[in-house]
Amino acid sequence: MDAGALKNEALGAIEAASTPGELDELRVRYLGRKSELKQALRAVRDRETGMALNEARVAIEDAVDVRQSSLERAELDRNLTQDVVDVTLPGEELPLGGLHPITQVRRIVEDAFLGLGYEVRDDREVETVEYNFDKLAFAPTHSARSSRDTFFFDDTHVLRTETSPSQIHVLEEKAPPIYMVSIGRVYRRDAITATRYPIFHQFEGLAVDKSLTLADLKGTLLHVMRALYGPERRVRFRTHFFPFTEPSIEPDVSCGICGGEGCRTCKYSGWIEMGGAGMVDPRVFENVGLDPEEWSGFAFGCGLERAAQLRHDVPDIRVLWEGDLRALRQF
Numbered sequence: 001m002d003a004g005a006l007k008n009e010a011l012g013a014i015e016a017a018s019t020p021g022e023l024d025e026l027r028v029r030y031l032g033r034k035s036e037l038k039q040a041l042r043a044v045r046d047r048e049t050g051m052a053l054n055e056a057r058v059a060i061e062d063a064v065d066v067r068q069s070s071l072e073r074a075e076l077d078r079n080l081t082q083d084v085v086d087v088t089l090p091g092e093e094l095p096l097g098g099l100h101p102i103t104q105v106r107r108i109v110e111d112a113f114l115g116l117g118y119e120v121r122d123d124r125e126v127e128t129v130e131y132n133f134d135k136l137a138f139a140p141t142h143s144a145r146s147s148r149d150t151f152f153f154d155d156t157h158v159l160r161t162e163t164s165p166s167q168i169h170v171l172e173e174k175a176p177p178i179y180m181v182s183i184g185r186v187y188r189r190d191a192i193t194a195t196r197y198p199i200f201h202q203f204e205g206l207a208v209d210k211s212l213t214l215a216d217l218k219g220t221l222l223h224v225m226r227a228l229y230g231p232e233r234r235v236r237f238r239t240h241f242f243p244f245t246e247p248s249i250e251p252d253v254s255c256g257i258c259g260g261e262g263c264r265t266c267k268y269s270g271w272i273e274m275g276g277a278g279m280v281d282p283r284v285f286e287n288v289g290l291d292p293e294e295w296s297g298f299a300f301g302c303g304l305e306r307a308a309q310l311r312h313d314v315p316d317i318r319v320l321w322e323g324d325l326r327a328l329r330q331f
Ligand code: DAH
Pocket: 161, 162, 163, 164, 204, 205, 242, 244, 245, 248, 275, 276, 277, 278, 279, 298, 299, 300, 301, 302
């Protein structure tokens, strides 16, 4: 077949192709490596035949391109008019993660103190005996110093037994006035039961300024307890002893479950123990080189697990540590 006849046949077929698939077959048939045209081009001996064949090739290629875009456009038009999307159908539901109850109460505490202008810190969990006990004025014979109560790495390093060493770190790092709260894990060698776990969380507060009083401490604790347990809470203090505060107190918050009437959660007393607190002992100021005549301060340390348990009605502390999703999903 000469070039002109070949071209006419191909252009006719291409014009008649009605689907992209058909067009593809035609492209192979007329332009493919084994096509009559390509074989003729390979066998060309004279210039005139070569030019005619090349002109046919270009015309066929153009025709394929033109036909292809018009077929594609037609297909798109058809899809747009025929395919219907029901935008009212519900989407696929993605499983949402939730915050662990401890994280929830941790954030409440952080927000409450940020609102009072406190700095929020996160301190080390491996402490030296010096910071965990000595600088906090623990007596040399204090039972917490024994390896029965405390996890020791060696003679001088422990897993901190409380967040109170943060007080020393911040006092050594910056000059007063200081308003800080430090939140994190603490460790004690307790057997695991429904109410005790060898790891738990505390938040530690320290305020150092001129002429702070017990009234400032009470107001501060009331603020955070209301944030944790509701706006109606009352706070009361019982006297106590801690090596690093004088006087020392234990704050109780009125039970938010029964409103102070007495229930199982508060062991029918109407009150829930929150932790320890007091006015910073002059020896602590001296240990960090501050003049106790010039500066005054208060400190407090409270557990987070109790707060998470009360807010979410979790009777067994182990639930908070075992990471069982079937239980945690409920909070
Ligand atoms: N660290 C004490 C504990 O774990 C709690 C505590 C008591 C913290 C008095 C304080 C404080 O900051 O002033 O039992």
